[in-house]
Amino acid sequence: MKKVTKAVIPAAGLGTRFLPATKALPKEMLPVVDTPTIQYIVDEAQKSGIEDIVIVIGKGKRSIEDHFDSNVMLEDNLEKKGKLELLDSIKKTNNMNIYFIRQSYPRGLGDAVLTARSFIGDEPFVVMLGDDLMKSKVPLTKQLMDSYEKTGNSTLSVMRVPHDDTSKYGVIDPESKIDEGLYNVNSFVEKPNPDDAPSDLAIIGRYLLTPEIFDILKKTKPGKGNEIQLTDAINTLNQTQRVSAYEFTGNRYDTGNKLSWLETNIEFGLNRPSIKEELKQYIKDLANSFDN
Numbered sequence: 289m290k291k292v293t294k295a296v297i298p299a300a301g302l303g304t305r306f307l308p309a310t311k312a313l314p315k316e317m318l319p320v321v322d323t324p325t326i327q328y329i330v331d332e333a334q335k336s337g338i339e340d341i342v343i344v345i346g347k348g349k350r351s352i353e354d355h356f357d358s359n360v361m362l363e364d365n366l367e368k369k370g371k372l373e374l375l376d377s378i379k380k381t382n383n384m385n386i387y388f389i390r391q392s393y394p395r396g397l398g399d400a401v402l403t404a405r406s407f408i409g410d411e412p413f414v415v416m417l418g419d420d421l422m423k424s425k426v427p428l429t430k431q432l433m434d435s436y437e438k439t440g441n442s443t444l445s446v447m448r449v450p451h452d453d454t455s456k457y458g459v460i461d462p463e464s465k466i467d468e469g470l471y472n473v474n475s476f477v478e479k480p481n482p483d484d485a486p487s488d489l490a491i492i493g494r495y496l497l498t499p500e501i502f503d504i505l506k507k508t509k510p511g512k513g514n515e516i517q518l519t520d521a522i523n524t525l526n527q528t529q530r531v532s533a534y535e536f537t538g539n540r541y542d543t544g545n546k547l548s549w550l551e552t553n554i555e556f557g558l559n560r561p562s563i564k565e566e567l568k569q570y571i572k573d574l575a576n577s578f579d580n
């Protein structure tokens with residue numbers, strides 16, 4: 289069995305759920321506290337043992353490339369001023385094995401993954417969506433890699449969501465439980481109407497896929513929203529090769545959504561020792577002022 293060493297991070301989406309902030313700023317660069325969301329994803333990949341990362345970008349996404357490059361002027365400035373902690377924080381993202389591909393037209397998630405085909409070659413790989421942050425003891429990507437080592441199956445992560453929310457996600461029709469939290473799947477449906485949703489188990493932004501997905505993606509016709517859907521290609525793959533669904537039990541933060549982005553900032557802020565106490569007090573005072 290080939291080892292999983294590569295990740296694809298699709299970051300070419302237009303970010304329309306976050307306008308006007310994302311008119312000129314990539315949604316993946318929106319910060320949670322002081323760190324762009326995409327950096328959390330890259331951290332998760334590295335903690336999981338991923339060696340090479342390709343980020344699929346599109347127009348107006350150059351700041352993502354700059355973020356993972358050196359900034360000599362800023363580095364010199366911080367060094368002269370002796371701001372060594374800040375210097376470390378900006379140098380951390382230099383010289384990682386990160387590569388960039390451009391998707392010329394926003395044809396959907398499936399198409400974005402297909403652009404990474406020659407980078408991936410004939411190996412299993414992971415797909416990590418740029419606006420889904422995951423928190424768990426063992427990183428979710430690593431959990432998928434461990435599960436793949438046992439089953440050899442493509443495996444994607446799912447989580448239970450309120451039934452009315454199923455129209456926002458890919459949803460699985462589970463067939464049987466093969467292990468604790470691991471399912472065989474009858475079918476995968478992209479953003480069903482809640483009345484037709486086969487379950488409340490929604491696909492969240494981490495996938496481990498075998499390279500056979502590429503031939504299928506090439507033939508996949510536009511689906512929901514007239515876009516080439518990764519979920520549709522996975523559904524086809526499942527007819528010839530088992531695709532398992534792994535139920536994630538940690539916390540997921542959808543930073544592509546305004547309310548949830550704010551909540552994520554508050555929660556991550558409350559976990560930052562440098563601002564924790566003041567933020568806690570501010571929230572208490574604010575809540576009290578609303579009670580009166």
Ligand code: G1P
Pocket residue numbers: 397417420456457458459478479490491492493517518519
């Ligand atoms: C994408 C996928 C969907 C998945 C979701 C998870 O949708 O198409 O299947 O459930 O990510 O965040 P998007 O949120 O890009 O519309």
